[in-house]
Every structure is written in C-alpha cells, then in structure tokens.
Amino acid sequence: MIKHLLHSIVLISLLSTSLIGLAQQRQLKTDSLVINDSINGQVEYEYDTLKGEDVFDGKFFYQSVFTSHLESFAYEAITYEGVYISNIKEGDWSYAYKRLNPKDLKYVEDFKIGNLASGIELQVNGQFQNGKASGKWIVKSQRYNDSKVEDTLLTVRSTFKANTISGRIESKSPAIDLSGYFNADGYFHGEWEITHKTSDQPIKEVRTYEAGILKSYELEYKGKVFNLEYTNLDTSVDKEENWVDIGLQEGYFDILKLAKLEVIESISSSILFTAKKQSESTDDFITRSLSSLSFRSEHNIWQSLRGSDPIGLGKFKVRKYDFSSQEKVIIEKIETSFDNIESTLQKFKENPKLKLGKPMNEKLNQIELVYNVYSNDLSQLKTMVDVIGSDAFEYIDRTKVFDQIWPELRFPVELTYEFQSELITKTHAFPKQPEKNNFNLNKAYTLLDAIEKDVKTLNEEAKTIFQNMEAERSLSRDEEKLVSRKEQVEELFGNPDNENFNLYHERFQDLVLDLSENTFNTYGAYNLENKKDRIESVLSCFESMIKFHDFLGKLMAKDNKLDDVYTRTTFNPYVMVDMSERIKESLYQAFVDILQPYLLNKLENNFNCNDLGLAMNEMNKAYQKMLDLSNQDTRGIEKDLRRENDPQRILSLLELQSQY
C-alpha cells in the first residue's frame, strides 16, 4: 500500500515538474534594437512564450558597434548584459562603452578573426532589485593598448539601497583620490576627503557635510591647514528659511561657483588661487565620479533600456532665496535688454553699408565709436547678466553677490574720431556708472536699460542714414532708367521715318514729345526729397508713353481687324467670285465715324501722364467691345444707333464707361 502510494507521489511529481517546465519554457530571440533614438544594435534576449516575445524575461545581451564621429577613434561599441524578469531589471547588470582604434595585429578566437585594438573603455557593474539600483556598484574606466589594459583612469565604488546612493563612496583617478559618505537618505554626509596627487606634495581637502549641508571646508596645503568658506552660501538652518534639496545634476556646483570661495585665514593670493583651482577641480571630479554610475555624456545609460527607475546620485541641501515677483520681472528685462544691446551692436558692426557710409557720413563714425565703447564693456555686462540669469542665482545671498558682479565700466568723457582727414572731438552722454557699494538688481537693470536706449537711439539714426544711402543709390539707378526711357520715347516718336510710324503716331507725335520734355524738366527742378517721392510716378509716366507707342502701332491693325470682322464675304456661285459686304453697318459706322474719333480727340485734349494709361485702357475696351459685338445679335443696339451722333450716348449703348 505504502509502496503504491510512494509510486503515485513520484509519478505525480514528475508529471507536475514536466508540465511546469513546459509552461515556463523560455525562448531565445535575436533582434535589432535602437537605443537613444540613433544607436542601432543587435539584441539577444530570452522571453517567456506565455508572456509574449516582446517581454524581456531572462538573459539579455545588447551590442552595438558603429563608426565613430570622434576624431581620435575609429569605432565605438556599447554593450549591456544582465537579466530581466518581466521587463524589469534584476540581479547583476553590466554596461560597457568602448572607443576603439583597430591595430594591424590579428587574433583568432574560436572560429573568429579580429584585430587587436587600442582605446578607452568605461565599465559600469551594478545590481538591480526589482528595477532599483541596489548593492555594490563599480565603475572602471581603463585605457587599452593592443587589447591589454595599460592604465586605469577612474575607479568608483559605491553602494545603493532602493535606488538611493548611500554609505561610503570611493573614487580614484591618476590625479585625485576621493572618499566620502552618503547617509541613508542619499545626502552628502560626514567627511569627504579629497587628495590631489600633485607632483610635489599632495593637497588634501576635507569637506564636511551634515545631511547635505556643507558645514566646514578645510584645505591642507604644504603642511598647513586652511579653513575655507563660501561667503554667499548659508550653512546653518534657521526658522522661516526655505531650504531645498538640490541634486548633483541640478547645478549644486554652479551655486558654489557663485557663492565666492574665501579662505578665512590671511593668505597670499597665490594660495587662494590654488585653493580655488583645487576646489573647482574637486567639484568636477565629484560630478564625474557620481555621474559615471549612470551617465555617459548626456545619455542616462540605464534609462536607455527599459525596466529601471532613474538612479539617485546623491543630493545636497541649500537655502533658497526665493525671487519676488518684481525681481523675476527685472531679471527677465535685464536679459532682454542685454540681448537687444548685443544683437544691435553686432548687426551694426556687420552691416556692409557701414564701410561705404563712413567716408560720407560723420554721424556714422560717431555712432561706431560709441558702439565700440559699449562693445568693449560687453564681456563685463555679459558676466553680470549670466550670473543674474542663472538658475543658481536664487540659491545665494544676493546682498553679498552684487559687488562681485558689478561691472567696472569705463565710459569716456569725449570721443575723438577721424572724418575726412580731420580729427573731430565730441562728447557723448553715456549712462551714469553705478556705484559698486550699493549696486543691486534695480541698478543693474537701470544701467542696461540706459545703455539699450542709447544704443537704440543711435541705431535709429544709423538706420536712417543707411536708408538714405539706399534711397540715394536707388534714386541714382532710377534716374539712369529715366534718362534711358526719355531717350527711348524721343527715338520712338521723334523718328517719322521709322517703318512702324503710322498716322496715329504722327497725330500724337508732338503731344508725346512735349509731355516727355515737360515731365523730365519738371522732375529735374525738384529737390532731392521731392525727387525720391516722385521718381516712381515719373518713371511710370515714361513707361506709359512707351506703351502708348506700341498701342498706336497696334491701332491700325485693330482698325483693320474690326473692318474685317464687320465684313461678311459670301461666295457668289453665279459669277464665281467672293463678294464682301459690311454687316451691322450702323454699329460699325457709329464706332468708326463718331466714337473712335471722339476717344482720340478726348485723349488729345487731355494728354497728360495721369490720363494716358486710362485712355489706352478705355480705347482697348471699346475696340474689344466692338469685336465682341461682331458675333452677337445686335439688332436692338443697331436700331438705337441709327442717326445717333452723341458719343456719350453711343458709349452708353455699347455699355462702356468713360474712364477719365
């Protein structure tokens, strides 16, 4: 009995195991995968058939090798290796980024042949628990020569708990060693020791943090210990102060740069310089060390793949000096003013008309000199505006920072420039230089606003000069055209031997030549301003006269055409001859005998620039109307036109309107 029971249990167990095995069977898939929107690589991953092949589940390996855009390297390669559980990173993961130059030496491994290579590799090894960084993490950056490690450029060792960096961190490079600590909340905490491995004697820094707040800062240099402090940075928390967390990536070290590092003890400026230099170097190293755990350039290496939260890389606590709404407005105005000043000065300098105009316009020389004064001070103003406009500006004690960013402007009392081989000296009302002692945000704005107004006023004057230069050049070109048009009119109407000269040309010859002469002479008597205003209409008048010549040339053809369309040709089979006869005779004769002579007389009696175009238009419409009517039933019109001699009435009957 027991034997049977045991057999049954064994059998059931075996069956269950087989079924579970079948149900959880993993498959391997190879596919292409694009990361960071542009890096194309091959991925090999396991998936569970029950969850679908799009769900990473099991081992994961990604590799991308691509031609490098970097000057010093031929190829770059990225690899990820780790484990997913239902698309969530779990367990050990490694990331490697290589920059490679292949060498001529070959190697064979299994049945693959390749080249040895030199370059640099960054490796990040860490663990994840349910998609969160956890456990020990190590970063190594090493230089390779002929595929062998030659040097280690960076080593970082740290610990994560639930995605938060905590506990000790150690980082080493050929130049700096760093040892620090994060508390359980991920704040910089305790003593951070930084050793600068300088050639003569190591420089040692100790920064002491208390839950993210920098409490003390020591520097040991040549056996002496100096105390450093950031004068604009608050280090003790009081009530009613706003203290906020600032992450490493959120610009903490930018705040330090504005916070003005000072050595409390009296020291030489060379030591102060060294202290500041080493401090900035430390800031960069801390940033580099911590960033290397999760960033390569701007890419978050772990967020490039699915299945993990962004990793916390430590944080600080700083006091925030909130901007008032008025300060916000002023800061925006300061930035806008500076941009306007900078772009106006730049555009003026790059304007090609400046060089052309300077020899003729004294004012341009003066403006250029004033702009040069502002341009020389632009870098100081830019420094000031950059600080005021920076995100870090809200985290420092602004009452202490303005004397640091006060621009030391040197506006001259007089300007001396050369114009047409003469030295000219003039004064210019530059804005008043603000005093350093009580310089503040409002005064910074007042200064920039005054400069902007001055630059703008001068720019308007310069624009007027440039526009006048352009107008004069344009006028000169137009006047050349005018002379050419006048000559053309005289050639067209003053030459009766021309084969195109017809009776109409002859009739209007004197009128056109008189109009041409009078218009030209009247224009010539104008002053420069009037000439600029009138040149277009005068040119247009001459254009009309040239068109009028063409119009008259075609008038004969139009007469013939009308004669033709108002003539019906019928073949007479008896005499075998085509016979022509006038059709719509009263209509045709009303046009030929009354309307057309009337229109020509009217033009003759009102021959001027304004009406010439209208007259041509009016006649064209009348001819076209006659042409249109030739094919239409006009019995009604013909009946009304019989014995009609009034041209206005004829115009009305033909549904034409007098144009002038």
Next chain:
Amino acid sequence: MSMKLTTSIILRLFVILMVTYHAHAQEGTTEFPDESILAEPETLTWFNNYANFRISDKWFWHGEVHFRFRENENINFIGDIAQIYNRHGIKYIPNKKFKVTFGGVLRVDFGDQTGDEFEDIRLEPRIWHEYLWMMPFEHLRVYHRIRIEHRWKKKFKKGSEYVFNNRWRYKFMMKIPLNKPKLQPGAFYFNPDVELILQSGKGIVDNPIEDLRLYPGIGYIASPRMSYSANMMYTTGQSGDFGGVYRQRWIFKFNVYINLDLRKFDDKIPDTSFYQ
C-alpha cells in the same frame, strides 16, 4: 483645270462639230437652194430667274425659271406667252475656277398655230450637264461654258412622236465691272456674251447650227445675294424645217440672280479675336 487645257477642249469640240456639219451638208447638196434665206426677225422678251442655293461647302442647288414671251400680230416682243422654262440641277464647285452641274429641264411650249391638228401645249424634257471654267483677271472675269443637253422634242402637230437629239452649247462671256474695281456689291458691269448652239441626232439633217446668240448686257450687283441684268440678244440659226433658212430673233432679257446660303449660321462665320 488650267486655262490652256480648257481652250484645248473647246477647240476640239468645235472641230468635231464642224466636221459633222460638213458631212451632213455634202449629203444633201442637191436639195440646197443657191443661197441661204434669211427669215424675218422675230421679237421676244424673256424674264429669267436664276437661283443658287448653297447646301454645303461645295454643293449647290441650281434652279431657273424663265417666262418667255413672243410677239403676236398686235404686239412686238411681249404678245403671247411662248414658254415656261424650268431648269434645275445639282451643282458641284470644287474650286473657284470650275463648276459642274447636272440636272433636268422641263420646258412647257405654248403653240401659236391654230387648228384641230395642233396641240396648244407641248412638253419638252431634257437632261443637261454643263461645265464652266472661269478665268480671273485683276478687274474682270472671263467664262467658258460647255453645256450638253439631251432632249426629247416633238412637233405641235397631234400624233407627233418625240424625237431624241443632243444639243452642244459653247458659251463665252465676260463680266467687266464699270464703276467698281471688282465685281462687288454696288457694281454695274458690262456683260459681253456669245453662245453657239449645235445640235445632232437622227432628225438633224441639214440644220446642225441651231442658234448663235450674241447678247451684250448690263448688270448690277445689289448684294452678294442679289444681282440683276438686262440684255438685248440677237440670235440666228438654221430653221428646223429647212437648213437653208436662217431664222433671226431679237430678244429682250431681264434677269434676276438669287444666291442664298442655306447652311447653318455657325458654319458661315469663323471665330475671331483681336488679341490672340
């Protein structure tokens, strides 16, 4: 067709006809008098209406109606009705220098002889076809026309049988504008016109020259659709009873020429535009 070819055809026809005439004359020599007899002239007046109706680009309907009067004992020229003459045909004008017409004629003759043995009216049917060549000159036009008629003719005497014969007609005419540079509406024109009519057939023994017609006239072109002309025609030819007798006629002719286009309006006038 060229003018040279036209002249050549006319000359050949004339030679053939003259040879035929000589053959007939020699056979009947014994019956001829010593000299020909010129009959007293007869006077007539013809009112003629000529119409052409254009029915397509090159095809026309040709229609003529003539009212012909003759003298009687009381009145010269316009005494009695002599004939009502209907001539119709289809005309084809391939170009402006040549036309050909084919059709039929029904002539109603009114008799002038009294007595029971004579009919008052007789009908004379004909089949006709004509060919006209026009020679254009700068101001005038010259025309050559050959008209061939196949007719069935009988005498007024009751019981007479129809006798078939052929008429061979050649006409030369000119139209010369007098007051205008060309033939156009408003133009008066001078119209010299000569026609020789020969005949042949079993019944034609000694009178092959039926008629020689000389009729200068004056015409007026009122419009491309309407013209008028008037002629005084002199004709002479061998009598049907005896070849030695030459009859003579003086005929006033008053002619109206109507020319109408029956095509659709759109087919007549082409589209035009000034500015294209």
